[in-house]
Amino acid sequence: MEKFDAELEDVYVFKLVRAAQAFKQYAYDALAKKGIDVTSDQWVVLKKVSEEPGINQRELAKAIYKDPASVTRILDVLIKKELIEKRQGKDRRIYEIRLSLRGEKLVEKTLGVAVDIRKSGLEGLSSEEIQIFKKALDQVFKNYSG
């Protein structure tokens, strides 16, 4: 028996989606302000590739929880920006993904900005609240991806 409905504003999933969207926009603007022309989704790819140079697209997609089709298209953009390089491995179905020199420089430059962006988002929250926040995000993700 369902007891209640709620106004949109009070619904946590609404808040969740809204916060995620606001973050993406804020991040894009903050990076642009530093002359860094990448979206947060492109950044996720760049960061993961810098953590695991030579990773292939399937693994990359899995690691960042994106569809392989999305990864293909994000890589297209990053290759056009000359931040990423694709090389065929022995298995010619597979591409090894690496940062270009330019990509490496950009990642270096961006790391600090990314830290600042994250910090800005948490202002006004205690470390206990932040702990619980992260835990809740993980739990919600788990509940919704099972």
Place this chain on the structure above:
Amino acid sequence: MEKFDAELEDVYVFKLVRAAQAFKQYAYDALAKKGIDVTSDQWVVLKKVSEEPGINQRELAKAIYKDPASVTRILDVLIKKELIEKRQGKDRRIYEIRLSLRGEKLVEKTLGVAVDIRKSGLEGLSSEEIQIFKKALDQVFKNYSG
């Protein structure tokens, strides 16, 4: 001076975006399973219009934190599905948005499912944690939309 960087997996904004995405997918599938063919974004529009029949697109966009252009396109889809009706008001720049009969029935049918979907996402969290979670989502949103 930035002290540290972190692996993607540990970054809360990554968790945030990932949870939001997982929710959208889960919601879509759960609704589809009940024979309800709307995305969570379409649902947000339908819900808001049911809360404020006759609302115009500008107000609607503001209320649900979407770009007016996005609202136009979501409405296009909902009109094609015959769930929404647009009527011109006296001011002929403005459209009054209303649910169709079919839209009203769908909203009725969907409300309960939506409650269940939200509940599923919170399993394993205490009400204190949920309170803090909501507060954190609001704070992050505020920090990122200022």
Place this chain on the structure above:
DNA sequence: AAACAACTATTGATATATCAATTATATATT
């Protein structure tokens, strides 16, 4: 009233997401 300014909605361009279908290659089976 005419010219200009302000406002609502739409459209086009680009980025991303999902799903289904396709291509190319590799592996397994007979």
Place this chain on the structure above:
DNA sequence: AATATATAATTGATATATCAATAGTTGTTT
């Protein structure tokens, strides 16, 4: 070896997001 199956990546279709430009209306100002 030839055929069938599996895997990696791409592509096309549709939905949504942002931004910029435009179209249609209304309001203002002279």
